[in-house]
Amino acid sequence: MAVSSHQSSDGFTGLEAAIVLIAFIVVASVFAYVILGAGFFTTQKAQETVYKSVEQASTNVQVVGSVYGIQTTGSSGINEIQFSLKLTTGSPDVDLTNMKIVFSTPTTSPVILSKGSTADRNTFVVKVGGADSSSVGQNEQADITFMVAPVQPYSTMNIEIRPAVGAVIPFSKTAPATIQHTNILY
Numbered sequence: 138m139a140v141s142s143h144q145s146s147d148g149f150t151g152l153e154a155a156i157v158l159i160a161f162i163v164v165a166s167v168f169a170y171v172i173l174g175a176g177f178f179t180t181q182k183a184q185e186t187v188y189k190s191v192e193q194a195s196t197n198v199q200v201v202g203s204v205y206g207i208q209t210t211g212s213s214g215i216n217e218i219q220f221s222l223k224l225t226t227g228s229p230d231v232d233l234t235n236m237k238i239v240f241s242t243p244t245t246s247p248v249i250l251s252k253g254s255t256a257d258r259n260t261f262v263v264k265v266g267g268a269d270s271s272s273v274g275q276n277e278q279a280d281i282t283f284m285v286a287p288v289q290p291y292s293t294m295n296i297e298i299r300p301a302v303g304a305v306i307p308f309s310k311t312a313p314a315t316i317q318h319t320n321i322l323y
Contacts, residue, residue: 198231198300201222204310206319212287214287215322235300240294242295247295258284261282290313294322
């Protein structure tokens with residue numbers, strides 16, 4: 138009887154097919170994980186963008202009360218402006234150090250004022266509760282004061298409040314017919 142030297146490779150072919158199938162499943166799983174991770178990252182970035190847009194579009198501060206024009210001694214017209222700001226309901230505390238105020242009249246160029254420690258024609262002062270402050274919180278009122286070139290009777294004044302975050306608040310006021318020491322601008 139002769140011994141057959143022929144060996145069957147059928148079992149080995151099945152094992153190779155199983156290894157290739159497992160490799161495909163592992164590669165597909167890794168690829169799916171990468172795609173899901175990228176999707177979650179994109180969704181998170183889109184959500185951050187929406188929240189930042191809502192924050193930028195909303196107005197956090199509002200002008201409350203009257204806007205006053207003060208004529209200091211020796212001035213030929215209103216040379217100091219005073220008004221108050223307050224936060225809108227539900228707004229977080231606002232840092233006023235980066236806020237800008239733009240002041241102009243029909244006869245003057247716009248002047249951009251930054252927060253300072255003393256009021257002059259380039260800076261404004263913020264006081265909360267009578268003390269110098271750089272921020273305003275809920276249930277607080279920030280009193281803003283700044284100096285301007287003398288404004289004559291019947292002159293229109295354009296003021297823009299530009300907070301670091303939130304919408305710009307533009308408003309116009311007119312000086313009264315007769316300038317007194319303290320004037321309510323209308």
